[in-house]
Amino acid sequence: MELKKLESPLDTHFFSSAYEALLKGEPVELRPRLKHGAGITYDFFGIDVPEEKLRYYLERGFLEVAGEVAFPACPVCGEVRLNLKILCPNCRSSNIEKRDLMIHYDCGYLGPVESFETGEPGVYRCPKCGKTLKKVGIDYGRPGFGFVCRDCNAVFQVPLIEVECPNGHKSSIQSLEIKKYPVYRVSEEVRKFAEIHDAVNRLSELLMERGVRSEPFASVKGISGEKHRVPLYVELDPPVIVEILTPSIIDDRSLIGVAIRALDIPEAITLLVLPREIETDLEKIFNPEKVRVMKVDNLKESINEILDSILMLRA
Numbered sequence: 001m002e003l004k005k006l007e008s009p010l011d012t013h014f015f016s017s018a019y020e021a022l023l024k025g026e027p028v029e030l031r032p033r034l035k036h037g038a039g040i041t042y043d044f045f046g047i048d049v050p051e052e053k054l055r056y057y058l059e060r061g062f063l064e065v066a067g068e069v070a071f072p073a074c075p076v077c078g079e080v081r082l083n084l085k086i087l088c089p090n091c092r093s094s095n096i097e098k099r100d101l102m103i104h105y106d107c108g109y110l111g112p113v114e115s116f117e118t119g120e121p122g123v124y125r126c127p128k129c130g131k132t133l134k135k136v137g138i139d140y141g142r143p144g145f146g147f148v149c150r151d152c153n154a155v156f157q158v159p160l161i162e163v164e165c166p167n168g169h170k171s172s173i174q175s176l177e178i179k180k181y182p183v184y185r186v187s188e189e190v191r192k193f194a195e196i197h198d199a200v201n202r203l204s205e206l207l208m209e210r211g212v213r214s215e216p217f218a219s220v221k222g223i224s225g226e227k228h229r230v231p232l233y234v235e236l237d238p239p240v241i242v243e244i245l246t247p248s249i250i251d252d253r254s255l256i257g258v259a260i261r262a263l264d265i266p267e268a269i270t271l272l273v274l275p276r277e278i279e280t281d282l283e284k285i286f287n288p289e290k291v292r293v294m295k296v297d298n299l300k301e302s303i304n305e306i307l308d309s310i311l312m313l314r315a
């Protein structure tokens with residue numbers, strides 16, 4: 001028999017986190033965000049993952065698109081990891097400094113306040129024309145902060161703003177493109193599946209505490225050669241397969257699926273956990289030697305009961 005874990009650690013993280021969040025009534029929306037150096041990532045219940053990873057869950061129906069968020073992107077290559085560059089409008093150097101500026105109205109000279117200082121407090125002299133400046137608002141003005149280019153000495157209030165992508169494409173702010181990324185939310189499918197996922201993982205933990213190995217969501221090869229995915233494969237003698245059907249996923253098809261798997265894996269005993277309220281004649285199709293049916297009122301509260309039933313199936 002071949003036993004292989006189908007789930008990736010990310011799957012386990014996803015289903016258990018989504019289930020916890022759903023139980024707590026927390027929002028299960030995953031929003032894109034721009035992470036420095038990494039590009040667009042999503043907070044996947046505490047783990048940063050790129051969008052491609054989430055598309056995999058979208059394709060399997062575990063996520064739905066709930067909206068979109070727009071990000072500025074390079075007009076040449078669409079890259080969203082953009083660097084903002086502040087340049088001298090005269091020589092395009094980035095070697096510029098922010099300074100408090102002063103202007104002499106008579107001659108029009110604009111420069112940093114320090115270039116007007118005389119050493120005598122409150123007395124200013126224009127470095128261009130040499131006149132002494134007395135009254136603010138009349139002789140000189142204080143326009144606030146601006147920039148001085150260290151390369152060409154140009155003084156300016158508005159720098160040139162350029163955007164550069166990691167591929168070296170330079171563009172102006174006005175020419176940027178918009179790239180949209182989806183906002184995801186956890187789908188109804190997960191609500192249905194998460195409860196079983198949680199129960200199976202807790203059973204596996206409790207079995208481990210009792211020294212019994214088990215494999216959640218194991219792939220088991222049947223005598224027909226087909227591989228079956230079973231919720232929990234317990235390594236007892238004989239092996240026990242735990243199948244759980246909750247009210248939201250139970251139907252005739254899912255019951256027949258359990259019966260077929262049980263026939264195809266004859267060396268194992270199946271413990272089928274059903275909701276108490278279920279009424280179906282299909283139970284009769286099971287061979288009671290191979291499939292033991294157990295009914296529970298509330299799956300979450302019946303974990304210890306299920307655990308006892310598993311252990312009682314030991315030869």
Ligand SMILES: [Zn+2]
Binds near residue numbers: 077169
């Ligand atoms: Zn680019």
Ligand SMILES: [Zn+2]
Binds near residue numbers: 091093151154
């Ligand atoms: Zn310059």
Ligand SMILES: [Zn+2]
Binds near residue numbers: 107126129131
């Ligand atoms: Zn002057």
